[in-house]
Amino acid sequence: MAGIAYTLDEVEETISQIKEVQAARVVAGDNNIIEEIHVLALPGKGPKQLVRDIESAVMAKYGVPIDHKKISIAQVEEEKAPKQQKARPKILNINSDVSGIKAKVSVKLALDGQECEGIATGPASQTERRRLVALASLNAIEKFIEGSYAFALEDVDLVSLGREKVAVSCISIVSPLGEQMFSGSAIARQSENDSVVRATLDAINRRFGFLIT
Numbered sequence: 001m002a003g004i005a006y007t008l009d010e011v012e013e014t015i016s017q018i019k020e021v022q023a024a025r026v027v028a029g030d031n032n033i034i035e036e037i038h039v040l041a042l043p044g045k046g047p048k049q050l051v052r053d054i055e056s057a058v059m060a061k062y063g064v065p066i067d068h069k070k071i072s073i074a075q076v077e078e079e080k081a082p083k084q085q086k087a088r089p090k091i092l093n094i095n096s097d098v099s100g101i102k103a104k105v106s107v108k109l110a111l112d113g114q115e116c117e118g119i120a121t122g123p124a125s126q127t128e129r130r131r132l133v134a135l136a137s138l139n140a141i142e143k144f145i146e147g148s149y150a151f152a153l154e155d156v157d158l159v160s161l162g163r164e165k166v167a168v169s170c171i172s173i174v175s176p177l178g179e180q181m182f183s184g185s186a187i188a189r190q191s192e193n194d195s196v197v198r199a200t201l202d203a204i205n206r207r208f209g210f211l212i213t
Helices: 009-018 047-062 126-145 192-211
Strands: 020-029 034-041 070-075 090-099 104-112 113-123 149-161 164-175 178-187
Touching: 009 020, 009 034, 009 047, 009 090, 020 126, 020 178, 034 047, 047 070, 090 126, 090 192, 113 149, 126 149, 126 192, 149 192, 178 192
Parallel strands: 034 070
Antiparallel strands: 020 034, 090 104, 104 113, 149 164, 164 178
């Protein structure tokens, strides 16, 4: 019987629901076939048992068998484990300045008492200014993680869904393990710029436990 269709986000979310798991990252190859699973976990359960739990969870939900050799477990002391629910950047301010045909956008974010500001400049067209907001957000995030990963903005747009305007951002995260693409969205409740930043953060928020470790 064919397996159930899945996205990498869904598989990571399923694995993260296992009690000891603090963060999970899934790497896929051609045809979305899972090639690697990297897990950050608490020491409450032995690595072999945790690997079996991961295999069982993925098989039960998606019908996908996983070779245990593809699963790597890194266990950390509980007091040193990243608190996923806290590892979320907060928006401090967003500034946009247009001078002639050029625009400059700065986005300042805060994370666990640290503040980082990202800056992006480019043509002052309406479409490009939206991209600059997303690029400035990514620039700020890269400062938090100190070069461990690189980000590429694939696209960002504002779309109409029902009665709402929604910002949608598509981001590629590049690491020594390869490249993965993720998307995020945010309803434009305050301003277009605010929703673009939130959509960009939404694309990577669930991976932040890995990005900052």
